Amino acid sequence: MNHLPLIIKREYLTKVKNKSFIIMTILSPLIMIALITVVAYLSQLNNNKKRTISILDETGLVNEIFKNTENTSYNILTDISLYDAKLLVKNNEEYGLLHIAKKEDISEISKQIKFYSEDTPSLTLISGLENKLEKKLTDIKLLNQGVDLEMIKSSQLDVDIAQESFAGEKTSKIDNIVKLAFGGIAGYLLFMFIIIYGNMIMRSVIEEKTSRIIEVIISSVKPIQLMMGKIIGTSLAGITQFVIWVILGGIALTAVTAILGIDVSAAQTPQQEIVNQAMQSQGAEDMMQSMMTAIFNLPIANLIVAFIFFFIGGYLLYSSLYAAIGAAVDNETDTQQFMLPILMPLILAVYVGVFTVIEDPHGTVSTVFSFIPFTSPVVMLMRIPFGVPLWQQGLSLALLVGTFMFTVWFAAKIYRVGILMYGKKPSYKELFKWLKY
Known part of the structure; x- marks a missing residue:
C-alpha cells in the first residue's frame, strides 16, 4: 500500500503545529523588519545631521x-x-x-x-x-x-555604445545589470532555502531516530516512502512558512513606513546626498527608462517556469542527501564530517554564478557548470536571463532529474540501514558498505 500521502500529511502537520515553528514563523519577519527599521532610523538620523x-x-x-x-x-x-x-x-x-x-x-x-x-x-x-x-x-x-576651458568643454564628447544582436534585438549595459540581479536573486533564494530547510529535514530524521519512534513507523512503511514523505512534507511546511514571512513582512514594512514615517530605504543608502546628486544629474531619467525597458525585455515566462523546475529539482536533490545524513548519525555533532561535501557544490555554484556568469554567461565555465546537476540549479538560473537555448535548459533539467533519482536510490540505501543503527559513529567506508546491503 502506498503510504506516501499519509507520511507527507503527517510530516506537514507535525511541522506547522509545532510551537517553535509557529513562534518563529510569526516572529522572524517581525524581528527582521524591526532590525531594518532601527538601521533605517539610525541612518535617517545620520543623514539629517x-x-x-x-x-x-x-x-x-x-x-x-x-x-x-x-x-x-x-x-x-x-x-x-x-x-x-x-x-x-x-x-x-x-x-x-x-x-x-x-x-x-x-x-x-x-x-x-x-x-x-x-x-x-x-x-x-x-x-x-x-x-x-x-x-x-x-x-x-x-x-x-x-x-x-570653454573650448575643452565644448570639445568633450560622451560615448555610449549601442548594443544590438544580429537579430535586431537592442540591449544595453543596464540590461546586463538587471539580468544579473534577477538571476542572482533566484540563485540566492535557492541556496538559502536548501540550507534552511535541508537542515530541518536532517534534524527531523535525527529526532525521530533518537526517540525510537522510527522503529514503529518503519515496520509498516518502506524506507524510501518515509524518506520522500519527510522531504516533501517538510518542503511544503517550508513553503508555507516562506509565504507567511512574505505576507507578514510586507504588512509590517507598510505599517512601519506609514505609521512611524521612517524611510526604510535609508538603510540601504547611507550616502544619501551623493545618490540624490546622481539622480539629479543629466541622463538619470534616461537611465531609469533603460532600466524599465530592460525589465520588460526579460524572458519573464521562461524565468518563472525555469525557476519553479530548477528550484524544486535542486531542493529535492540536496534534501535527499540531508535526509541520508540524518539517518546515518545519532546527533547533530556527528553531521559535521558529512556536511562539507554537500555545502561545497552549493558554495561553488554561487561563486561561479557571481564571478563567471556576469563576465561571460555563455562561456565554457558557465555552460559546463550549468549542466552539472549539483551546481546547475544556481548557475542555470543565473544564465537564463541572458538568453539560454531551450534545448540547453531541457538537457540541464533532465540531468538534474536523473541525478535526483539516482541520489534518492543512493540515499534510500543509507536511510534503510542507518535509520535503525544506533550507538555507532559512521564513516565514509561504513556508508559505502551500506550501499551493498
Missing part, C-alpha cells in the same frame, strides 16, 4: 565652490590665522575646518590642503570636498597654462 564646516582659504581661489546644502553649511573665514581658526571652530563646536594653504604653484596648493576635526570625518564628506577642489584647481591650472 546638521554640519557646519569652516573654510580658511588663504589663496582666495576656491571660496565660491562651497555652496550650502540642506545638511551642510559652509562658513568662510577671512583675515584670521590658522591657530585662531582652529580655536574658533572648536569653541563653536563646528564639524571641522578645511584649510587651504597659500602657495605659489597650484600643484603645491593641492598637496597642502588639510581638514581639521575633533573626530574622524565622514568618508563621504571628505570625498565630496576632494571632488570639488580637484575640479576647481584643475581648471585654474589649465587657465594659467593658457588653455581655453
Whole structure:
C-alpha cells in the first residue's frame, strides 16, 4: 500500500503545529523588519545631521565652490590665522575646518590642503570636498597654462555604445545589470532555502531516530516512502512558512513606513546626498527608462517556469542527501564530517554564478557548470536571463532529474540501514558498505 500521502500529511502537520515553528514563523519577519527599521532610523538620523564646516582659504581661489546644502553649511573665514581658526571652530563646536594653504604653484596648493576635526570625518564628506577642489584647481591650472576651458568643454564628447544582436534585438549595459540581479536573486533564494530547510529535514530524521519512534513507523512503511514523505512534507511546511514571512513582512514594512514615517530605504543608502546628486544629474531619467525597458525585455515566462523546475529539482536533490545524513548519525555533532561535501557544490555554484556568469554567461565555465546537476540549479538560473537555448535548459533539467533519482536510490540505501543503527559513529567506508546491503 502506498503510504506516501499519509507520511507527507503527517510530516506537514507535525511541522506547522509545532510551537517553535509557529513562534518563529510569526516572529522572524517581525524581528527582521524591526532590525531594518532601527538601521533605517539610525541612518535617517545620520543623514539629517546638521554640519557646519569652516573654510580658511588663504589663496582666495576656491571660496565660491562651497555652496550650502540642506545638511551642510559652509562658513568662510577671512583675515584670521590658522591657530585662531582652529580655536574658533572648536569653541563653536563646528564639524571641522578645511584649510587651504597659500602657495605659489597650484600643484603645491593641492598637496597642502588639510581638514581639521575633533573626530574622524565622514568618508563621504571628505570625498565630496576632494571632488570639488580637484575640479576647481584643475581648471585654474589649465587657465594659467593658457588653455581655453570653454573650448575643452565644448570639445568633450560622451560615448555610449549601442548594443544590438544580429537579430535586431537592442540591449544595453543596464540590461546586463538587471539580468544579473534577477538571476542572482533566484540563485540566492535557492541556496538559502536548501540550507534552511535541508537542515530541518536532517534534524527531523535525527529526532525521530533518537526517540525510537522510527522503529514503529518503519515496520509498516518502506524506507524510501518515509524518506520522500519527510522531504516533501517538510518542503511544503517550508513553503508555507516562506509565504507567511512574505505576507507578514510586507504588512509590517507598510505599517512601519506609514505609521512611524521612517524611510526604510535609508538603510540601504547611507550616502544619501551623493545618490540624490546622481539622480539629479543629466541622463538619470534616461537611465531609469533603460532600466524599465530592460525589465520588460526579460524572458519573464521562461524565468518563472525555469525557476519553479530548477528550484524544486535542486531542493529535492540536496534534501535527499540531508535526509541520508540524518539517518546515518545519532546527533547533530556527528553531521559535521558529512556536511562539507554537500555545502561545497552549493558554495561553488554561487561563486561561479557571481564571478563567471556576469563576465561571460555563455562561456565554457558557465555552460559546463550549468549542466552539472549539483551546481546547475544556481548557475542555470543565473544564465537564463541572458538568453539560454531551450534545448540547453531541457538537457540541464533532465540531468538534474536523473541525478535526483539516482541520489534518492543512493540515499534510500543509507536511510534503510542507518535509520535503525544506533550507538555507532559512521564513516565514509561504513556508508559505502551500506550501499551493498
